[in-house]
Amino acid sequence: MKRRLTMLAKPLKIFVDAHAFDSGYQGTQTFIRELYTGLIDSHPELDIYWGAYHTERIQAAFPSVKTTNILPYKKANGGLGRFLFDIPSYLKKYRFDFAHFQYLAPAKQGNCRYIVTLHDVLFNTFPGDFSFIYRASRNFLFGNSIKNAAIKTTVSAYSKQHIADDYCIAASKIHVIPNGVNKALAQQNYNKAEAADVVLGKFGISNFVLYVSRIEPRKNHALLLKKHIGLGLFERNIALVFIGNESVKVPELQLLIKTLTPKQQALFFWLPQVSQPDLAAFYTACRLFVYPSKAEGFGIPPLEAAICKAPVLCSSATAMSCYDFFEPYTFDPENETDFEQKFLDMINKPTPDSHLDHVADTVANQYQWKHSSELFYNLLQADQLT
Numbered sequence: 001m002k003r004r005l006t007m008l009a010k011p012l013k014i015f016v017d018a019h020a021f022d023s024g025y026q027g028t029q030t031f032i033r034e035l036y037t038g039l040i041d042s043h044p045e046l047d048i049y050w051g052a053y054h055t056e057r058i059q060a061a062f063p064s065v066k067t068t069n070i071l072p073y074k075k076a077n078g079g080l081g082r083f084l085f086d087i088p089s090y091l092k093k094y095r096f097d098f099a100h101f102q103y104l105a106p107a108k109q110g111n112c113r114y115i116v117t118l119h120d121v122l123f124n125t126f127p128g129d130f131s132f133i134y135r136a137s138r139n140f141l142f143g144n145s146i147k148n149a150a151i152k153t154t155v156s157a158y159s160k161q162h163i164a165d166d167y168c169i170a171a172s173k174i175h176v177i178p179n180g181v182n183k184a185l186a187q188q189n190y191n192k193a194e195a196a197d198v199v200l201g202k203f204g205i206s207n208f209v210l211y212v213s214r215i216e217p218r219k220n221h222a223l224l225l226k227k228h229i230g231l232g233l234f235e236r237n238i239a240l241v242f243i244g245n246e247s248v249k250v251p252e253l254q255l256l257i258k259t260l261t262p263k264q265q266a267l268f269f270w271l272p273q274v275s276q277p278d279l280a281a282f283y284t285a286c287r288l289f290v291y292p293s294k295a296e297g298f299g300i301p302p303l304e305a306a307i308c309k310a311p312v313l314c315s316s317a318t319a320m321s322c323y324d325f326f327e328p329y330t331f332d333p334e335n336e337t338d339f340e341q342k343f344l345d346m347i348n349k350p351t352p353d354s355h356l357d358h359v360a361d362t363v364a365n366q367y368q369w370k371h372s373s374e375l376f377y378n379l380l381q382a383d384q385l386t
Contacts, residue, residue, distance in 0.1 A: 012380060013047045015099040015112075019073070019082065022055040026214060026247075027300055028102045028119060031155070033061050034180060038373025040064060048095065051236065053206065084379050096102070098151075098380060105145040113383060116149035116176070118142055121166050122157045122218060122299025125318070131218040146318075150236035151379055153177045158319035177376050179298045180369035186307045186360075188280040197283035202278065205269055209347075210286035210300040210310070212279070213293065216248035220292040220315075220333055225256050227340050233347065239267040243282065245275055254341045279369040283308035294333045295311060296320055306363045310349035313342055325362045 016036065020029040039046060040062065042222040050058045056246060058070045073086040083106040091099060091109040099105075105342060108114065123130040123138050143202045146152050147167055153175045154160050158345060164171040190198070200206045209228065211220045228240045273284065283289065289305035293312045299357045300325065304315045314323055316330040323330070 005264045006156050011045045011047045013096045015096040017101045018050045018052040022053045033370040035373055038369045043377055052210055103142050113150040115151040116145045117153045118146045118163055119155050121162050122295045124166050125162060126218055126295050151383055156319040159297040175379055177372050179300050180367045180372050181303045181363055182309050184278040185304055188277055190281055192284055192286045195281040198281040199285045205239055208241045208286055209233050209376055210241050210282055210289045214244040215246040217250050218295045220294050221368045222253040222256055224292050227343055231344055234264040234267050242270045282306060283310050287322050291315055292333050303363050303367055306359045309356045309360050313346050325359050
């Protein structure tokens with residue numbers, strides 16, 4: 001206890017594995033950026049260091065961070081080399097109090113306390129969407145990482161229960177640090193007409209249905225494209241826009257895309273990534289935002305769309321079952337008839353402004369990164385006192 005109290009007299013020194021910033025947009029990147037932005041704003045005394053290959057991306061995400069606190073991984077080490085060489089070297093040199101990892105942590109180093117955030121175990125819940133090798137390797141690596149972590153966190157009650165069950169961890173040992181919504185999207189202050197002008201001027205797109213998510217089987221892009229075709233929406237000059245990188249091949253989706261007619265091809269857009277201001281414009285300008293995912297550990301995009309006051313039709317599966325504020329505009333992604341009917345109804349009948357305002361206010365109040373950052377900070381403080 002005395003050692004812990006002594007440590008509290010100096011600022012906590014934290015290492016963050018920010019490898020998520022080395023690739024395209026993903027939920028873990030948002031989680032790290034927004035969680036630590038909140039920590040930096042509320043607790044500037046914290047001494048936070050970052051590890052990444054693309055150090056310039058860390059500087060862009062956290063402009064106030066000193067360059068000396070951004071630790072480069074050596075590209076020559078490649079892939080998992082950061083776990084074998086770079087991170088152990090930095091932990092030994094800087095003697096951090098905590099090191100925070102997403103999903104996977106290296107072997108224990110000295111007295112550094114590991115924090116592991118395991119966002120989901122959907123590869124166990126939906127094994128048909130993942131190969132045996134993928135599932136086996138993740139269970140071994142992620143399972144050992146979360147079990148051996150001093151502080152175990154996840155992003156939703158849904159993920160917490162499945163992690164506890166899958167790895168025989170007491171649920172009381174797993175802490176939920178929920179995602180929030182990036183209010184900067186709404187603060188772009190586009191009205192619908194202005195946003196439509198931005199999307200049309202920069203991308204040549206108008207009158208569109210939107211889906212924002214990386215592409216893999218569980219995300220269910222094929223269902224949305226199939227229904228968009230089947231309901232004749234292309235023939236009504238209603239475009240379909242996907243924004244997100246392809247992280248896993250989806251043969252059904254690729255086959256559907258190949259069968260599009262010339263007119264359908266002209267109204268189908270797949271953008272791997274857009275800037276935050278452009279994303280806000282897409283959310284605000286869309287005729288309808290649809291989120292047909294079959295499985296999520298949390299699910300940020302429908303909340304982002306909601307705070308931009310887009311009409312949202314959202315899956316009610318897995319962690320999204322908590323999004324009851326979207327009702328009656330929710331559906332079971334396994335029930336295609338229900339989805340098709342609600343999709344068509346929302347296309348044909350505008351969602352009342354009163355509903356959009358209510359949902360936007362609910363999301364803004366319920367999912368705040370500031371609150372999540374405080375929960376996380378309190379975990380660090382409590383751990384220091386044990």
